[in-house]
Amino acid sequence: MDENILFQTINVSKSFGPVRALNNVDFSLQKGEIRGLIGENGSGKSTLAMIIAGIVLKDSGKMLKEGKEYNPKQIQDAFKNKIAIVTQESGLIEDLSIANNLLLGREKDFTVNGFIKAKAINEAANLMIYRILKNKKFNVEEKILNYSFEDKKLIEIIKALYQNPEILILDETADAFSRDNKNLLWDVIRKVKNEGVSIIYISHTISEVSEVTDKITIMRDGEIIDNIDSNNCTEDDLKKMMVGRELKSNYYREDNQATFNKEKVVLKVENLSSKDAFHDISFSLHEGEILCLGGLSGCGMSQLGKAIFGLLKTDTGTIYLPEKNKYLKNHSPVESINQGIAYLPRDRDSEGVMLLASVKDNITLVSLDRIKRKSSFISPKDEVTFAEKGVNELSIKTANINQFCIGLSGGNRQKVSLVKWLMRECEILILDCPTRGVDVGIKAYIYQKLHQLKLQKKSIILISEELTELIGMGDRILIMKEGNLCQKIFIRDERPREEEIINYMI
Incomplete structure (x- = not known):
């Protein structure tokens, strides 16, 4: 084994019911490397990331960290092995303060004679924020729910880095960031890379992946298509490998009026x-x-x-x-x-879809008055027909319309959030x-x-x-x-x- 390889997967596979999410994936990560991971929605990027982080269990294959077998059963196992992840979904408790979120599970370090010292927790939280984000200001005593989606993600990054990880996985974290916060994140990434941390950077913004990473892995349909040095490929090359076909570099409106x-x-x-x-x-x-x-x-x-x-x-x-x-x-x-009037919110997972409801229920929810018959009876058959039409309308990748939205990729959740309004014809x-x-x-x-x-x-x-x-x-x-x-x-x-x-x- 190459001594520079920190982590690798060998023939890792995963299925969710009839859907094959990963198929014999071989992936390796070197020490101090920033590895981009790109692919279409549903290509298997997040599934691979969650298996590495212990959130999802693999079906077959094996993983090695520093040459030793690594087989996490839960996310705590990943923490013990110095692997941290910031997922697409929120990983914070909304009703707790920033300080309590950052130091959740470490209260014993701030307990004296059975009492938790809130002041000490707040001071430690401020120190954590300053160490990573320098001039970015937060009121650590304020509840997380009062902060924007971007600020919440920055707090999650601080929490992940507090674990002193050797591998940090960022799953589409920067895709929702403003330019200022993206620049802030990239500064953090370069800083921890210089400290020897390896980073798996998942994103749909291909130009940014090329800019910030050392190497890029392209996935399609649960398999790795290629691994390419970031400075040896064009954006159009990457897009073609991702989708398996040519894409126009300009896919906006063609008219100028x-x-x-x-x-x-x-x-x-x-x-x-x-x-x-x-x-x-x-x-x-x-x-x-x-x-x-x-x-x-x-x-x-x-x-x-x-x-x-x-x-x-x-x-x-x-x-x-x-x-x-x-x-x-x-x-x-x-x-x-x-x-x-229809409204598609910015925060897809907390406002756009019901994650613990089916694709069918999400698509039909705002149109039940259109589906019901004159007798006010809502036919289950009509609901199914309506939902299946919506799935076909935007080619949503799902096992079936009864699959919960939490099991869909981020892009397919976005499709569900959009198609429910398209079906209502607002x-x-x-x-x-x-x-x-x-x-x-x-x-x-x-x-x-x-x-x-x-x-x-x-x-x-x-x-x-x-x-x-x-x-x-x-x-x-x-x-x-x-x-x-x-x-x-x-x-x-x-x-x-x-x-x-x-x-x-x-």
Whole structure:
């Protein structure tokens, strides 16, 4: 065995019912190496990561760490062997403080005469944060639930590194991060690499994988297709190996014109404000328009989307549906749905899908009033037909429609979250980062679907931090900064450039 190899799997296989997730996978990781792991949703990346981390048990094959057999039965076994993971799902307890989350299970270290010293725990938590993130500030006494998704993931990374791991697995951790937090994470990755830590970096953002890793492993259909040095391949090469076919490097809209019905306003927002979120927001959405909302993380655009749908209370201003002569004021999401408005949230797992419910129940939930018969009876057969149509609509990879969503890959959960609204055929769609955490194949499909919806005269508010997505899909682009809407409106006809938009974001 090569003395530089820290860890390897030999012929590792795993099935979930009839679905073969991994098929005789041979994988090796060197000491101090940053290894990228890429592939389409459902290719087996996360399954391999969870087997290494002791979360999922392999069916066959073996694993070696430093030449010795490694066979974890639970995640604690991985910790003992200095392997830590930050998964796609939240690994924190929402009702505990940051300090208590970071030091959960280590309370004995802070106990004197049977009493836990809260002050000592808080001081230790602050020291942990400073050691890893330096100038990033957190109130360690505050509950985790009060922090954003990105901040929660940063806390999970700190918690994982507190274990002093020899192997750190980051499963799509950076895919949801703003540019600032991505740069912060990459600094941390380079720092721990210099300390000898090996990292498995799973991501769908191929350009970033190439930039931050030493070597890249490509997976498809549960098998490893190839291992390539990061500086010896192009982004298009990697995409082709991932999906097994050529993908256009530009999969956005091909037209350069803002084409929508300028005479027909379907949603009008005037002077809308919500305390500490956004202030005095006014804009109109037209029939057949893709209106993009862009900005940095924390600019207020996600909260604005929630407010329009009825998930966030507003203090002043109006939301008006001219075609229905209907005002929405501190309304409920149910009322929005009844008025033909759909909402795809940014945080897929906690807001977009019910993880412990079936694919069928997730897809049918918002359309039960459409499925039920005149007698108000909901036919199980009709539910099955409806759900199967949704699965086929977006080619969702699932064992069957009764599979729980927690067993799906991240990208397929996103498909479930999206297709339930497509099946309801809403007239207005509010989509907050709809391509976050999905592979290039699914991303291309979603863009194609959005363009089809536009041609069907559906109206879309597309919220995104990705400049290429804003420019590639929007008829008009609005930029938010610190809760305010910038006066400048970018129009597709004018072919806006990234550097122009960035100047208004920062």
